[in-house]
Structure formats: structure tokens, C-alpha cells
Amino acid sequence: MVDKTINTQISPLKRLKIDNINDLARKLTGSYRVYVPTLMESKIHFKQFTEGKPISWEFSNSLKPAKEVIFPQTEEMFQYKMLNGGADITVESPKYDDNPSVIIGIRPCDAHAMTKTDHNFGGEFNDPYYQKKRKNTVLIGMACDEPDFNCFCTSMGGGPYSRIGLDAILVKIRDFFAIEIFTEKGMKLIEQAEGTHQEVPEDLEETISKQEDSANDKIQRHVDIESVEFESLNVFEDKLWSSIAERCIGCGICVFVCPTCRCFDIQDEASSTKGRRIRTWDTCQFPEYTVHGSGYNPRPARTHRVRNRLLCRLKYTNEKFGVGYCTGCGRCTTYCPVNIDIVECYEQFKDRVETLSKSPEEACTEPGADKSKSAEVEH
Amino acid sequence: MTEEKSYENLTADLQSTVKEIVNRDDVQYVIGYGEGSYTSRTKPIFVDKAEDADKLIWNPLCVNNLTVFLKLAEKLPVPRGQEPDTRKIGVVVKGCDVRALYQLMQEQGVKREDVVIIGLSCDRCIDPAKFETQILQKGFDLTTKLNFYWDNEKLYISKADSPDNKVELDTAGLIQTKCSRCTVPSPEETDALVGEKLGPYAEDNFEDLTELEGMTQQEREDYWDGQFDTCIKCYACRNICPVCVCKTCVLDSIQPQWVNRSTEFEHKKTYHLMRAFCMLGRCIDCGECERGCPVDIPLVKLYRKGQKTVKELFDYEPGRSPADKPIFTRYDVDDKGGTIW
Numbered sequence: 001m002v003d004k005t006i007n008t009q010i011s012p013l014k015r016l017k018i019d020n021i022n023d024l025a026r027k028l029t030g031s032y033r034v035y036v037p038t039l040m041e042s043k044i045h046f047k048q049f050t051e052g053k054p055i056s057w058e059f060s061n062s063l064k065p066a067k068e069v070i071f072p073q074t075e076e077m078f079q080y081k082m083l084n085g086g087a088d089i090t091v092e093s094p095k096y097d098d099n100p101s102v103i104i105g106i107r108p109c110d111a112h113a114m115t116k117t118d119h120n121f122g123g124e125f126n127d128p129y130y131q132k133k134r135k136n137t138v139l140i141g142m143a144c145d146e147p148d149f150n151c152f153c154t155s156m157g158g159g160p161y162s163r164i165g166l167d168a169i170l171v172k173i174r175d176f177f178a179i180e181i182f183t184e185k186g187m188k189l190i191e192q193a194e195g196t197h198q199e200v201p202e203d204l205e206e207t208i209s210k211q212e213d214s215a216n217d218k219i220q221r222h223v224d225i226e227s228v229e230f231e232s233l234n235v236f237e238d239k240l241w242s243s244i245a246e247r248c249i250g251c252g253i254c255v256f257v258c259p260t261c262r263c264f265d266i267q268d269e270a271s272s273t274k275g276r277r278i279r280t281w282d283t284c285q286f287p288e289y290t291v292h293g294s295g296y297n298p299r300p301a302r303t304h305r306v307r308n309r310l311l312c313r314l315k316y317t318n319e320k321f322g323v324g325y326c327t328g329c330g331r332c333t334t335y336c337p338v339n340i341d342i343v344e345c346y347e348q349f350k351d352r353v354e355t356l357s358k359s360p361e362e363a364c365t366e367p368g369a370d371k372s373k374s375a376e377v378e379h
Numbered sequence: 380m381t382e383e384k385s386y387e388n389l390t391a392d393l394q395s396t397v398k399e400i401v402n403r404d405d406v407q408y409v410i411g412y413g414e415g416s417y418t419s420r421t422k423p424i425f426v427d428k429a430e431d432a433d434k435l436i437w438n439p440l441c442v443n444n445l446t447v448f449l450k451l452a453e454k455l456p457v458p459r460g461q462e463p464d465t466r467k468i469g470v471v472v473k474g475c476d477v478r479a480l481y482q483l484m485q486e487q488g489v490k491r492e493d494v495v496i497i498g499l500s501c502d503r504c505i506d507p508a509k510f511e512t513q514i515l516q517k518g519f520d521l522t523t524k525l526n527f528y529w530d531n532e533k534l535y536i537s538k539a540d541s542p543d544n545k546v547e548l549d550t551a552g553l554i555q556t557k558c559s560r561c562t563v564p565s566p567e568e569t570d571a572l573v574g575e576k577l578g579p580y581a582e583d584n585f586e587d588l589t590e591l592e593g594m595t596q597q598e599r600e601d602y603w604d605g606q607f608d609t610c611i612k613c614y615a616c617r618n619i620c621p622v623c624v625c626k627t628c629v630l631d632s633i634q635p636q637w638v639n640r641s642t643e644f645e646h647k648k649t650y651h652l653m654r655a656f657c658m659l660g661r662c663i664d665c666g667e668c669e670r671g672c673p674v675d676i677p678l679v680k681l682y683r684k685g686q687k688t689v690k691e692l693f694d695y696e697p698g699r700s701p702a703d704k705p706i707f708t709r710y711d712v713d714d715k716g717g718t719i720w
Contacts, residue, residue: 040609042675064611073611074641149417149511151520220521247423249447252614253673267633267640280640281674286614288631301453319713337671338443339415339422 010163012180013187014307015204016197019176020058025049025104026198031192032138033101035069037062046103055105057172060148061329066106067114070133071121077129077266079276086273102138102189104170109151109329111165112158113259119321120262129279130241138185141166145215150330152221152343157329159214160219171208178204225314225346226324228353234363235306240352245306246347247338248285254332254340255283260313260325263289284308312347384502384529386438391466393471393499393573398432400469400495400571409447409469409497413442417521419511423448435471437573438527439505439534442555444665445470446479449489469495473504474563474577478663479621479700481568485698485705488624492694498566500574501559502529510553515545557666557679567700585687591680603651603681603698609674610647612640616668617654617680622661622697651681658682660689660706663698 018024025034029049038047039056043063049055064073079092114134121130144151144160153159163169167186171178181187191195223369241300255261265282282289290299299305301304313325326342333341356363397409413424413434419439426432449468457463466470472480477496483489511521519525523538534553535545562579565572589601617630618650630638630650636652639646662682669678689695693714695706 040674041606043673045609074643246425247448249451249618251613251618251671253613253615253671256611256613265640267636269639269641278641280642294394301455302451320662333416335673337615337667339419339420341416344416349417 010182011327012182014181014190015200016179016181016190017200018178018179018197020196021055021170021177024193025055025081026051027193027196028102028189031099031354032189033099034098035066035101035103035379037105042325046106049104053353057105057142060144060146060151061107061109061331063257063330063331063346064104064210065113065257066110066139066328067117067259067262069101069103070114070137071130074278074280077277077279079274081274083178083273096132098136100136100138101133102140104140105142105316106139106159106166107144107329108141108160108164108166108169109153109160109327110259111141112153112156112162113325113329114139115165115166116260116317116321116323116325116327119317119323138167138189139165140179140189141169141188141210142173143215145172145211145218147215147218147220148330148334149220150333150343151219151328152223152330153328154216154219155221155223155225156324156326156328157226159212160215161208171204171211173204173207173211177206180208221330221343223343223346223350225326225350228314228350234356234360235353237363238352238356239364240348241307241310242303244310244340244348245303246299248302248304248340249338250285250287250305251337252283252346253335253337254284254309255285256281257331257335259327259329259331265289306340310342310349314346315347383531386436386527389499389574390435390437392434393437394435396497396571396573397426397435397469397471400427400497401426401432405466406495407464407466407468409471409473409495411435411497412437412443412445415440418514418519418523418525418605419507419521437471437499439503440507440510441473441499442504442507442670444472444476444479444619444621444667446483447619447667449480449483449494450621450624465493467495469497471497472566472569473499473500473501474566475501475557475561475663475665476621477566477569478563479665480698481620481663481701481703482661482663482698482705483624484701485703491701496569496571498567498569498572500565500572500577501558501561502564502574502577503554503561503580505534505548505550505553506555510548510586513548515551555666556587557664585683587701588680588684588687591684599692604644604648606676607648607651608644610651610676611674612642612647612650613673615671615673616676619649619667619671621665621667622663623657629657634645643648651676651678655681655685657684660693660695661697662686 001254025036028034034049036048036049036055037044037059038053044056044059045064046062046066046069076094081090121127147160158164163182167183168179168181181190263282263284264279266277266279268277287297301310317323317325397411399407400406408425408427410423410425414423414436415421420531421436423443423445424434452468454463477498480489480494480496484491487516520528525536526539526542528545534548534550536548537545558583560583562583564577617628630653638650662684662685672678689706693706
């Protein structure tokens with residue numbers, strides 16, 4: 001079991017006191033696009049701060065992960081128009097507002113997740129749409145004092161007070177908030193927020209540390225998955241995956257609420273003389289996600305698709321980028337209508353790897369697990 | 380209807396019933412409910428061996444409509460020389476769930492002889508999220524196994540290891556809304572029934588629609604626009620629906636594309652309006668769409684209006700019996716609306 005007190009402490013450049021976050025949001029509007037947790041019907045979404053809609057802090061986490069500010073669910077890539085009967089074609093890139101953005105109240109698990117999705121949208125394949133927004137966005141986190149039952153961030157290299165990926169973090173202390181700032185981006189932001197902050201009334205180092213310990217203790221679910229290694233194919237073909245996937249209904253909710261899921265579809269929306277190319281969140285859980293032009297589908301069954309999702313965040317990303325992608329936010333478990341519980345899945349996976357490495361003869365292949373067979377399968 | 384009744388006894392009945400059925404040569408597996416990974420959840424399980432029937436449970440948290448797995452049954456390729464398994468599939472159903480089967484049988488999507496229907500007489504189910512909040516307030520945690528009991532309209536829980544310590548639940552707001560107006564707690568036509576047959580809990584005159592019907596058209600449109608705006612286009616409502624079985628759904632089709640994949644408001648509204656039309660004459664009111672929706676859009680009310688309209692115009696309720704004919708396959712000279720010319 002992973003040590004509960006994760007040392008994610010990064011020494012702050014500055015620690016200040018903030019009485020009212022609404023004032024902070026108000027002051028920054030104008031020089032920043034300010035995104036805050038907003039209650040819409042019964043769920044929290046990150047929307048732009050508007051007067052009259054006070055920020056809601058009574059929540060464990062937002063429904064959609066904060067990544068949607070940097071990587072929106074629908075994003076226009078370019079527009080085109082045909083003029084003069086098609087003789088002239090103009091292509092326009094979307095106009096970016098060069099004003100920076102700030103997300104106030106992002107949870108540590110979502111900020112941690114952004115440091116992971118950075119690998120896909122940077123490095124070998126630089127995604128200008130993501131990068132422009134990412135570089136221009138300041139992340140001010142809100143430490144979790146009441147983690148949800150399904151939260152297991154402490155097992156995935158993070159924690160309710162983790163500072164990984166954040167420019168600053170807010171911590172609720174009695175009747176005010178302390179803000180700890182770690183980066184130049186964060187310092188620049190706080191300089192624009194004159195009048196909303198003061199010096200701290202006392203040395204808060206120990207108070208914050210005690211609160212962090214208390215929050216870590218409130219995490220109820222733990223799993224030791226970081227140490228699982230497997231190379232052999234018999235785990236890939238094993239009946240473990242169908243035993244998890246048999247109750248999956250392919251709804252895709254797990255993907256839409258996941259802070260590290262990042263697959264998208266590109267579509268053209270066109271009428272006769274104009275159109276636009278958009279990208280929109282897609283999910284490997286939908287069968288048509290992997291359908292080839294020929295009609296062949298390498299992941300024809302739900303077993304293959306559920307297996308892909310679990311191995312993507314446990315193994316493939318580890319191989320490619322050196323980090324697992326799950327940050328332990330627990331949303332997939334909370335929202336799954338058929339109780340596919342990710343902590344339970346990880347434990348079953350770990351047990352099965354151990355069993356098969358000791359007794360490889362126990363391997364049980366499912367018919368159809370060999371994905372080179374046909375695409376006849378209905379979803 | 381709900382005098383002293385223990386779900387433990389009903390569960391034992393269910394387990395022995397299913398054991399017999401799974402042992403039959405002509406049955407592949409039975410789909411039922413099993414323990415969830417924490418206290419407020421249950422999960423669908425697939426029993427293909429008699430000894431696994433002991434994993435089955437039945438209690439007010441068994442909210443899923445398991446008939447959805449019939450449309451999802453994957454016909455995986457088999458090794459050369461082997462025939463695919465075409466034996467029957469058994470499914471454990473409450474009164475609301477089974478209507479999906481009857482509807483699909485009417486439409487000849489499912490054959491009666493391919494399914495073994497194991498009915499449950501339902502004393503109403505509870506909302507798992509609200510249950511979770513209530514038991515946490517009452518000092519229970521989410522890792523303890525609980526037992527459920529009814530005693531004269533009162534619902535009790537106790538820890539499995541101290542069954543005599545019964546704690547009463549506050550059922551106001553806990554029992555699912557659809558259950559309070561249920562007219563079919565016991566499935567009509569089954570191969571086996573667990574629990575004595577129960578009669579309707581209420582008459583259903585669509586009173587739940589009164590508030591919306593009392594609004595002006597603009598007020599109603601504003602209400603629904605507000606709801607559709609929160610939609611995240613996850614398609615869960617369509618995927619979880621047991622009667623949504625089209626090979627190429629109108630909402631998925633790319634060539635031609637009827638509904639854009641993008642998530643601007645007008646495309647979300649189009650999605651929902653098209654879905655509402657698809658549900659006319661087919662929606663069996665199981666409420667899974669609303670249960671699955673991660674943003675709690677009150678989809679049941681939207682589709683109920685369709686149900687009410689179809690009932691008024693054609694005196695038809697979907698999924699009442701496998702012997703009915705679906706409305707779009709019937710014609711009667713007295714049908715309202717006249718002709719098109």
C-alpha cells in the first residue's frame with residue numbers, strides 16, 4: 001500500500017491571505033478569462049465567472065474535468081468559404097483571444113492530469129490548438145478537505161493537497177483562504193489582483209501541513225498499481241477483461257468524465273459554399289471509433305474496448321511517456337451505470353498478473369479475443 | 380403489499396429459481412443482479428454455472444434494466460468447426476424492465492422462445508445517490524453490507540452482521556419517482572416469478588406532466604432549452620436504452636449526417652428532439668435514460684409526454700404484452716388525424 005502522506009510539497013514563492021474569492025475573480029476579469037466552478041442544475045461545470053452567479057465551493061469535483069477549458073469538447077480548427085462560384089477559396093483560422101485564462105478551483109487530480117495530457121499534445125506531435133491555450137492558462141487549485149468515497153488520488157502519485165501541475169493552490173483556513181503561489185505565471189496573476197489579498201495573519205505552514213494529513217487520512221480507497229509490470233501476451237488475451245466488460249453497456253460516460261482521456265474525432269460540417277472543420281471529443285468505447293474505411297474493426301467487441309481503456313492508462317502511456325495516466329479522481333466509478341469500479345479493476349488486474357506469472361497454465365483465452373478475426377460482431 | 384418482508388428470503392428464492400434454470404441444457408446464462416463494489420451500488424452479473432447463482436441478490440438498489448444486455452449480446456466469432464451458441468438467455472426482470480422485452484418481441488427483434496423471463500415482484504426501488512447521502516448521515520459507511528426489510532410501508536436497513544439492529548429509512552424522496560406511479564410491479568408473462576404477484580401502486584394519469592403542461596409554450600421551451608444546454612453529448616441515454624436497437628442509429632449516421640457531433644447548443648437540442656421522436660410508441664418508461672444521464676436531465680418527463688400523446692391518439696401503451704402490434708404497423712380507418720390527401 002502506498003504511503004498515505006505523499007510528499008508533494010513544493011515550497012511556495014509566496015503565501016497570502018484571500019478573504020473572498022468572488023472578489024479575486026471579479027478583479028481579474030478583464031485581464032483574464034476567469035473560469036470558476038459553476039452550479040448548473042445539480043452539477044458543477046467550469047464556466048466563465050459572471051456577476052450574479054456566485055462561485056460554488058460545496059463540491060468534491062466538477063462533472064466534466066477542467067481540461068475542457070484547454071481542450072474544449074468541440075473546437076473549430078478552421079473555416080472555409082468558396083467565392084465566385086468556387087474560383088476563390090478562403091480559409092480562416094479561428095480567432096484566438098490573446099488574453100490569458102485562469103481556472104480558479106481546479107482540483108489537484110485534474111491539474112495532475114493536465115501534466116499528463118501535455119505529453120500527447122506536445123513533444124512529437126505539437127498540437128497548436130491545445131498548446132496556445134495551455135501556455136496562456138493559469139491554474140489556481142483548491143485543496144480538497146472532503147474527498148469523495150471514490151477518490152484514490154494518493155495511490156496514483158497525487159493527493160488532496162498535491163501541488164503538482166498547479167501555479168497556485170487555495171487552502172481553506174477557518175473563515176478565509178490561504179493562497180500559495182509556486183510559479184512566475186502565478187506571481188504575475190496575483191500582481192493583477194491588487195486589493196483582493198493581504199499578508200497572512202500568522203505562520204500557516206504547520207496548519208496547512210496538519211490539514212493535508214487530515215485530508216490524506218480521509219481517502220478511503222487505496223490500490224497499489226504503480227508496481228505492476230507485465231509483458232506476456234497471455235494477460236492481454238485473458239478472460240479477466242471479458243469478466244469486467246460483460247456488464248459494460250458502451251455508454252462512454254467514463255471517457256467523458258475522465259481528466260486524461262483525450263481522443264477526438266475530426267469532422268467537416270459543410271453546406272454548399274462554406275463549412276468548417278471541427279474536432280470533438282470521441283471515445284474508444286464506441287465501436288465506430290476504430291472502424292476502418294474497409295469496414296474492418298480491430299476492436300469489434302466491448303471486451304476489446306474496455307481492455308483498451310484500462311491498459312491505455314495503466315500500460316501503454318507508461319511505455320510511451322513513462323507515466324501512468326490515471327490520477328485517481330474516481331469519476332468513472334461514480335458515474336458508471338453498471339458499477340465498473342476502476343479500483344476493483346486495477347486490483348483484479350494486479351491479482352491476475354501475479355497468478356499468471358506464477359502459473360501460466362491458468363491462462364484462459366476467450367474465443368474472439370484474437371482481434372484479427374472479422375468485424376461481424378454487433379455492438 | 381409491503382407487510383413484513385425480508386429481501387433475504389426473496390434473494391434465496393431467486394437464487395434457487397435461477398440455479399434450476401441455469402442447469403437446464405437449453406440455457407446459456409442468466410443475467411441478474413449482484414453485489415456492487417460499495418454499499419450503495421449493485422451490478423449486473425452473468426451466471427453461467429449453477430454455483431454462481433449464489434452471487435445473485437435482490438433488494439431496492441437493484442435499479443438497472445437488465446434487458447439492455449440482450450441487444451448487447453455479442454456474437455463473437457467461433458473457431459472453425461464450432462457452431463455459435465444459440466441457447467436461450469435468461470434475464471431477471473422487474474415489472475418495468477420486462478416491458479422492453481415485450482416491446483422488442485412485438486417488433487420481432489427478440490423471439491419469446493429465445494429468452495427465459497425470471498420475474499421479480501417489485502416493492503419499489505430507491506435512488507442510489509440519495510440512499511448514499513442518507514446512510515452516511517445516519518452513520519453508516521460505504522463498505523458495510525446491508526440487509527433490507529419492509530414492514531408496513533416502512534423500509535429498514537440493518538448491517539448484515541447485526542440483523543436485529545434495524546434502522547428506519549426516510550422513504551420520502553428516496554423511492555424512485557417512477558416507482559410511486561408504477562402500475563406493473565409484477566411482470567405479466569414470465570417463465571418464473573419470485574415474490575407474490577403485486578397490483579398497481581397507483582393509477583397513472585400522467586399527473587407528473589401537469590406542471591409542464593401548465594406552462595406556456597415559451598416557458599416550456601425555455602425550460603427544456605436550459606436542460607439541453609447542460610447536456611454533454613455522451614450518448615449514454617441512447618446506449619443505456621433497452622429499446623434503442625437500430626443497427627445504424629440516426630444520431631450516429633455520418634453519411635448522411637442528421638445530427639452533428641459538435642456540442643453547440645443547437646446540436647444538443649436537435650439530438651434530444653430527435654431522440655424524443657424516436658421514443659414515440661416505443662419508450663416503455665423504465666427511466667434508465669435519466670438514471671444514466673450524468674447531468675440529470677429529466678428525460679423521463681420528455682418521453683412521458685410522448686407516451687401520453689400516443690395513448691390519447693391511439694390508445695396504445697408500448698410493451699404491455701408481446702402479443703400487441705406496434706403502433707406504426709397498425710392501421711385503423713378510425714385513426715385520428717385524417718389522411719395526407
